Amino acid sequence: MSYYFVIISPADTPLFELTFGTSKAGGDGVPRFRNGETARYMNQFIVHAALDVVEEVQWLSPNMWLKVIDNYAPTNSHISCFLTGTNVRFMLLHQPSAITTASAGSRSSTISSTSIPQNPTSPQTEEAIRQFMNEVFELWVKTLMNPFYTIGKPIKSPVFRQRVVGAGRKWL
């Protein structure tokens, strides 16, 4: 599974971006998006399109964790959202690996279809993403507590990036 994670401010500007691949089941943590080179802008486009759905859902449920809210069929991408109290959106686009890569590794034949790298909608995957989001939320609050961080500015801290990469490796 390949992931594109972005934090979007209430004014729809991206504050933090990260692309990574799965580290579970022998994954090497390198993203392999199906749409190849166009993935860099297509992922941004797909995620921002999903913001409309977020705005429809956000006043109906008080939860911060909104689960999978949108998908984009041509690349089999699913978008999960976590909403903080200040309406900052944590968006995660997740895309299961293409079949061609599954045949490449001999180990992948033993993976069951419910494992996190393969099935984007299984309860296990959802739970893993929820844990990931909760951990990022904790890091986000810590960022906010930094008196030198101004609301609405991109997060540049390398420690933050390092911690988010660590969370992705741990849960996804």
Place this chain on the structure above:
Amino acid sequence: MPSYPPSLASSPSRHLSQYSTSSSTLVGGTANPTSTSMSTGASTTTTATLRYPSTRKTIYDRNLNRSRNAELSRASFAYLFMEMVSYAHRRVQGIQDFEKRLNEQGYPLGLKMLDLILYRSSPAGSSSSTSSTSSSGGAAGSNRPLRLLPLLTLLTTKLYPLLFSRPADSLEQSTTNPGEYMIIDNTPLTNQYISVPKEMSQLSVAAYIAGIIEGVCDGAGFECKASAHNTATDVWPNRTVFLIKFEDHVLEREKELERQGVK
């Protein structure tokens, strides 16, 4: 300052890839060995130098609940706030301008407080050790306020204890205007050590607290204007009313949510 390794302090423009290798030695055993994977997603971060404090702990190493029940010195707050008021005083024309300036200083604090409050009231945040045990807590974070009443009770029963270690004294709704609510504080901390001269008797330095309240409401998506008004009584000479006026579209949404039965 002398405790920084000379290699970090001397090169101001260090590229991230170089940086990450040096940081892994600094952070050492506490962090995950992530320095190898940094190159995969680090394209957006530009050159950054980070100076670690002498304890080698960043703000990300600090538990968010560490200062949960800690109290700050009232004298130091009074001193700091006195400086803020006199700083603003030197730069303003009238009382409205003065209050606006204090309000603007409180506003970003409110935006930041909201997420901290929600974090601390969530099951993951309320347990003493954080992310490692959050897997056991099943609920997904705490609830965002969607309606006016949850928001206002959040202000009086969560924000106020966080700031002043006590709930607000009263919460009232205006009888004349449906979009106006009042939070009443008999002894606002900000007014306690500030003597307002006679010619500025309209001024309430609690505009700072009003700014915090406005920040929390705005952050949660309830656009409003909050202002502080002196309503001294014989018993409470510093009694202050925080008047919160919600914008029309917030009230419209409130009606719509009520119709749909959202709590």
